[in-house]
Amino acid sequence: MTNFLNIGKASKYIGRSPSYLRQLEQTGALIPDEYTDGGHRRYSLETLDQFLSSISTQGVCLTFLGIPDTDFPADYKNRLMPRLNQVLMGMGFMALEDFTPSIYEGGFYTLLPKLLTRVTAPDVTALAFANHQVLPAEAFSAVMETCLAHSVRVHFLSLQ
Known part of the structure; x- marks a missing residue:
C-alpha cells in the first residue's frame, strides 16, 4: 500500500471536500507532496496528519x-x-x-x-x-x- 493519496482520498482522510484542499493549497496552508506527470496532486499521510494536528492545536x-x-x-x-x-x-x-x-x-x-x-x-x-x-x-x-x-x-x- 502506498503512503500517498490522491486529492479525493486525501479529502476523505481529513473530512473535507477536494475543493477545500485546493483552497488550502492556494493559501499555502496545505501543499501537496508531489504532482503526477498528469498534474494530479498527491499527499503523504505524514503531511495530512501534520495539517490535522496543526488545526487541532490552533x-x-x-x-x-x-x-x-x-x-x-x-x-x-x-x-x-x-x-x-x-x-x-x-x-x-x-x-x-x-x-x-x-x-x-x-x-x-x-x-x-x-x-x-x-x-x-x-x-x-x-x-x-x-x-x-x-x-x-x-x-x-x-x-x-x-x-x-x-x-x-x-x-x-x-x-x-
Missing part, C-alpha cells in the same frame, strides 16, 4: 458574518464566504459554523442563544466577525462578554 473557528439579508444582493454571501474561508484558512483555522441571520427581521435574536451556547463549546477557541458593525450593540456586548468569559479569541475581519 482551534476551530466559529464564524459570524452579521450580514443583514435585506441590505445585500442575494449572491453577496455566496461571493463573501469563499473569501472568508480563504482568510480563515490562511490564519490556520477551520470555519466550522456560520451564523448569518437577518438582523432586520429579528433573526439575530432568535440565533443569539444558539451562538452563545456554541461559543462556550470546548472545541471553539476563536470567533471571527465580518461586518460586525451591523449588530445591535447589546447583542454584540453579550457575545463579547461570553467570549471573554470562556477565553475565546475574537478576530474582526475586513473582507472589502
